[in-house]
Amino acid sequence: xxxxxxxxxxxxxxxxxxxxxxxxxxxxxxxxxxxxxxxxxxxxxxxxxxxxxxxxxxxxxxxxxxxxxxxxxxxxxxxxxxxxxxxxxxxxxxxxxxxxxxxxxxxxxxxxxxxxxxxxxxxxxxxxxxxxxxxxxxxxxxxxxxxxxxxxxxxxxxxxxxxxxxxxxxxxxxxxxxxxxxxxxxxxxxxxxxxxxxxxxxxxxxxxxxxxxxxxxxxxxxxxxxxxxxxxxxxxxxxxxxxxxxxxxxxxxxxxxxxxxxxxxxxxxxxxxxxxxxxxxxxxxxxxxxxxxxxxxxxxxxxxxxxxxxxxxxxxxxxxxxxxxxxxxxxxxxxxxxxxxxxxxxxxxxxxxxxxxxxxxxxxx
Amino acid sequence: xxxxxxxxxxxxxxxxxxxxxxxxxxxxxxxxxxxxxxxxxxxxxxxxxxxxxxxxxxxxxxxxxxxxxxxxxxxxxxxxxxxxxxxxxxxxxxxxxxxxxxxxxxxxxxxxxxxxxxxxxxxxxxxxxxxxxxxxxxxxxxxxxxxxxxxxxxxxxxxxxxxxxxxxxxxxxxxxxxxxxxxxxxxxxxxxxxxxxxxxxxxxxxxxxxxxxxxxxxxxxxxxxxxxxxxxxxxxxxxxxxxxxxxxxxxxxxxxxxxxxxxxxxxxxxxxxxxxxxxxxxxxxxxxxxxxxxxxxxxxxxxxxxxxxxxxxxxxxxxxxxxxxxxxxxxxxxxxxxxxxxxxxxxxxxxxxxxxxxxxxxxxxxxxx
Numbered sequence: 001x002x003x004x005x006x007x008x009x010x011x012x013x014x015x016x017x018x019x020x021x022x023x024x025x026x027x028x029x030x031x032x033x034x035x036x037x038x039x040x041x042x043x044x045x046x047x048x049x050x051x052x053x054x055x056x057x058x059x060x061x062x063x064x065x066x067x068x069x070x071x072x073x074x075x076x077x078x079x080x081x082x083x084x085x086x087x088x089x090x091x092x093x094x095x096x097x098x099x100x101x102x103x104x105x106x107x108x109x110x111x112x113x114x115x116x117x118x119x120x121x122x123x124x125x126x127x128x129x130x131x132x133x134x135x136x137x138x139x140x141x142x143x144x145x146x147x148x149x150x151x152x153x154x155x156x157x158x159x160x161x162x163x164x165x166x167x168x169x170x171x172x173x174x175x176x177x178x179x180x181x182x183x184x185x186x187x188x189x190x191x192x193x194x195x196x197x198x199x200x201x202x203x204x205x206x207x208x209x210x211x212x213x214x215x216x217x218x219x220x221x222x223x224x225x226x227x228x229x230x231x232x233x234x235x236x237x238x239x240x241x242x243x244x245x246x247x248x249x250x251x252x253x254x255x256x257x258x259x260x261x262x263x264x265x266x267x268x269x270x271x272x273x274x275x276x277x278x279x280x281x282x283x284x285x286x287x288x289x290x291x292x293x294x295x296x297x298x299x300x301x302x303x304x305x306x307x308x309x310x311x312x313x314x315x316x317x318x319x320x321x322x323x324x325x326x327x328x329x330x331x332x333x334x335x336x337x338x339x340x341x342x343x344x345x346x347x348x349x350x351x352x353x354x355x356x357x358x359x360x361x362x363x364x365x
Numbered sequence: 366x367x368x369x370x371x372x373x374x375x376x377x378x379x380x381x382x383x384x385x386x387x388x389x390x391x392x393x394x395x396x397x398x399x400x401x402x403x404x405x406x407x408x409x410x411x412x413x414x415x416x417x418x419x420x421x422x423x424x425x426x427x428x429x430x431x432x433x434x435x436x437x438x439x440x441x442x443x444x445x446x447x448x449x450x451x452x453x454x455x456x457x458x459x460x461x462x463x464x465x466x467x468x469x470x471x472x473x474x475x476x477x478x479x480x481x482x483x484x485x486x487x488x489x490x491x492x493x494x495x496x497x498x499x500x501x502x503x504x505x506x507x508x509x510x511x512x513x514x515x516x517x518x519x520x521x522x523x524x525x526x527x528x529x530x531x532x533x534x535x536x537x538x539x540x541x542x543x544x545x546x547x548x549x550x551x552x553x554x555x556x557x558x559x560x561x562x563x564x565x566x567x568x569x570x571x572x573x574x575x576x577x578x579x580x581x582x583x584x585x586x587x588x589x590x591x592x593x594x595x596x597x598x599x600x601x602x603x604x605x606x607x608x609x610x611x612x613x614x615x616x617x618x619x620x621x622x623x624x625x626x627x628x629x630x631x632x633x634x635x636x637x638x639x640x641x642x643x644x645x646x647x648x649x650x651x652x653x654x655x656x657x658x659x660x661x662x663x664x665x666x667x668x669x670x671x672x673x674x675x676x677x678x679x680x681x682x683x684x685x686x687x688x689x690x691x692x693x694x695x696x697x698x699x700x701x702x703x704x705x706x707x708x709x710x711x712x713x714x715x716x717x718x719x720x721x722x723x724x725x726x727x728x729x730x731x732x733x734x
Contacts, residue, residue: 050569051580107584108575111593112565119558126551129544135424137403137540158593165557169487169550176492207510217511221497285500286398 009041015266019275022296023288036283040124044113044151048099051109100147101333104190110154117155122170141179141282142220145265146233149182150189156180157202160219172203172219179281180204180220183268185227188237190331200241208245222247222281226274229255231263232322232343237331251277253297257312258304259358260347262319266360272296308354315350315357322346396522401496401506401533418530421449423537430542439474439546446538447471453531462516463532466493466509470539477546487550494540496533508536561594567639568595573664578603595639601631601646601664609695610650610658610674612687619688624650626662626689633664641666650674650689658687669694 013034020032029035102109121142129138144152160172168174187199203216206223227234227250241248251273259267268274276288276296288296303312322343327335344361351357399405399413406422414422420429426449433442447467455463470493477484497507508518520529572595575583582600583589589598608626613619631646648662656679662672669691678684690698 047565047569106580108580108596110584112569112595115558115561115565115593119555119562122551122555122558126548126555129548129551132541133424134427135403135407135422135537135541137537138544163486164554167486167550167554167557169489169491169547169554171487174487174490174492174547176495221495285498 005045006041006043008043008045009039012265012269013039015269016275016278019269019272020279020283022272023276023279024292025284025287033279033283038128040120040128042117042120042124042148042152044116045099047113047116048102048109051102051106100186100190101337103147103150104194104333107196110196113151114155114158117151118159121155121159125170139178141181142177143181143183143278145183145268146186146263149185150187152180153182153187153199153202153204154197156204156219157197157199160203161214161216172217176207176218177220179222179224180206181224181226181278182239183226183265183274184231184234184263185225185239186233186237188239188331189233189336190237190333192330194331194333199239205241206244206247208247209241210243222249224277224281225250226254226268226277228262228268230257230316230319230323232319232325232339233263235323236325236327236336236339249277256300256302256304257316258301259360260315260350261360263343264360272300305356305358308350308356311350311354311357314353315346318346318349319343396526397504397506397520397524397529398498400526400529401498401520403537406534406537417527421530421534423534423541426534426538427541434545437478439478439542440471442542443467443471443474446535446542449538450531450535453527453535455528455531459518459528459532462509462518463535465516467535467539469493470543474542474546484546485550485553487547487554489543489547489550491540491543491547493543494536496536496540506533508532564637564639565595568635571640571667572635573599573601573633573642573644575599576604595635597635599633599635599642599644601628601633601644604628604631604646607692608650608670609690609692610652610687611690612655612658612674612676612685614683614685622650622652622655622687624652624655624658624689626650628662631662631664646672648672648674648689650687655679655685658689660686660689662689669697 016033017031020026021029026032103113104110125138125140128140132138142152142156156177159170160175163171188195201212201214203212203219204223205212205218205220207218207221209218209223212218223244225239225248227238229235240250253273254268254271256267256271258270261267269278272293276293280287322339325335325339347359347361351359399409403423407424409422411419420426426446430442430445433439433445447464447470450463450467473489473493477489480488483489492511494508497510499505499507503521505519505521508520510517518532520532524532579600579602582602583596586596586598586600589600590596604627606626606628608624610622610624611619612622627649628646629649631644633642633644635642642664643666644664646662646664648660650658650660652658656676658674658676660672660674662670664670670689671691671694672689674687674689676685676687
């Protein structure tokens with residue numbers, strides 16, 4: 001959902017460089033993170049765009065045709081634009097909320113995206129392995145956010161559990177990822193019948209999770225689940241497996257508001273609890289010692305900027321109410337989209353109440 | 366316009382390479398980290414390595430094994446790695462457990478050498494010698510920590526250096542060997558996955574467009590396509606499109622009608638690469654100045670759609686059936702005479718120009734603007 005064209009990860013990498021340089025070991029370094037790891041962007045947004053464009057193009061032709069020929073197509077157009085899809089806020093819907101709807105609602109779009117992500121993953125791994133010098137080894141971690149957590153989960157689940165054309169080189173029986181970082185995990189979000197692959201029983205689990213009935217091996221060494229306390233998307237149907245052992249890591253205390261978009265990728269990464277886990281696991285397990293982390297977390301302001309108390313209070317109570325929403329049926333897509341719009345409105349209201357609040361949401365400044 | 370407020374972003378892959386990952390002073394590393402982190406091992410000085418371990422670091426061993434690798438002598442390569450470990454004389458339970466895994470390495474790599482299908486289909490278990498670093502409660506490196514596998518091996522600061530090195534250095538070399546043995550299979554997998562992506566690209570770019578209802582129907586049709594593949598059969602249902610109908614009583618009096626074509630039901634079949642399709646639909650046409658028509662529509666890939674529509678008699682008792690064409694096809698066909706006329710005009714102009722030309726260069730086709 002949203003706009004994530006090729007190159008979308010630059011802002012994420014910049015943020016990781018910035019937060020890494022905050023720690024003693026990396027102070028003053030410009031590319032503290034990106035100079036130490038190799039980053040491969042996975043991009044599937046153009047696929048959603050093409051399906052959306054196909055629809056829009058067809059609808060435009062239909063609308064023009066109807067106008068030119070004095071044929072009443074009002075109901076048809078209404079059906080195609082609004083009737084089978086959630087009501088109103090068409091801009092918000094078409095630009096941001098359509099992707100998850102496509103993902104959950106259309107197996108064709110979902111499989112198209114999944115197939116693309118699987119190929120990008122396999123190519124990325126193979127290319128990096130080819131560039132290693134003698135004596136070097138490669139550990140591969142995957143980091144994903146929001147809809148990306150679901151997309152990546154499904155792509156890994158397919159890649160890990162099914163040989164493709166008889167080839168099992170990247171199945172979980174032959175290969176293992178190091179870390180799977182999920183930021184604002186929404187892999188359960190949506191009506192349960194439309195959750196294509198059950199994330200509780202897929203191979204995308206840490207090695208400390210109980211064995212699967214299918215006898216398939218776990219696909220990653222560790223599984224991180226970062227969930228903000230006021231992020232409704234991550235709270236509506238939170239991913240909370242039980243008994244997955246010490247390598248399923250859910251750090252607590254992520255409740256900061258430095259941007260009205262508490263669901264934002266970079267907003268999550270800004271928190272030391274989130275970024276220290278990533279840095280330590282990807283760069284050096286001893287890069288940020290416990291004492292430094294405690295000190296950093298203690299000094300990290302929960303609300304920034306601090307001078308918007310009333311706005312914070314109102315906005316957070318709206319976010320909390322959204323987090324606690326009881327849906328008429330589990331994962332009702334119509335209600336998720338309506339509440340998504342409500343989240344947008346609450347964020348906008350926050351900025352209207354106090355212009356000092358930071359917003360990474362285009363259109364809300 | 367709100368575009369990224371909730372930013373359901375795509376995922377991205379971070380590959381962390383041990384070698385070169387961190388330029389920390391060696392002195393700051395604990396004993397076990399100095400002997401088990403690949404990048405640290407690579408930076409050890411000759412003095413730190415010592416005479417007994419000279420030339421035995423993973424990078425050096427792997428370089429020496431290059432000829433065997435190039436010749437595909439994977440069995441001999443495994444023997445060589447195992448021999449290096451045996452030379453270190455690690456005994457006890459750790460030695461026994463490690464030796465068992467080395468036996469598996471020999472079996473695995475021996476099969477890579479002998480069995481082409483095994484090699485090309487990724488039969489090698491590349492996880493076997495993954496070294497996992499943990500620091501809670503103490504710094505250590507763990508091997509063979511797999512589901513249902515109790516015989517793990519741990520190396521700590523307290524582990525004697527010869528054992529640390531024998532375990533970690535051999536494990537790193539073995540891991541590199543396993544990954545290398547799986548190279549060709551992995552690239553074959555990449556090729557196969559990318560061919561599938563190409564089929565999806567073709568389907569999306571060259572296939573017959575789908576409305577929401579059709580997306581749902583075709584997605585639910587499990588016999589229309591193999592798992593994760595684009596449809597081989599596509600159901601057309603309640604598909605609306607503008608079209609042109611050439612309607613009249615006879616071929617000579619046919620007039621253009623702008624119609625809305627509704628295909629209540631149809632079926633399309635794609636070729637294997639999804640670059641081309643053909644199919645048939647029932648069709649109804651609606652126009653503002655003619656009775657509703659009904660007929661059959663044929664789909665022929667990128668060429669377009671064409672069909673025949675029957676109409677009931679109008680108020681004058683005349684029946685004006687029609688030939689139905691998609692907009693693309695109509696534009697193409699109706700554009701042919703003009704294009705021909707334009708080409709003919711250009712040719713005549715060129716002939717006249719050349720007839721009066723004194724030199725070959727003066728007789729040239731007019732440049733495109």
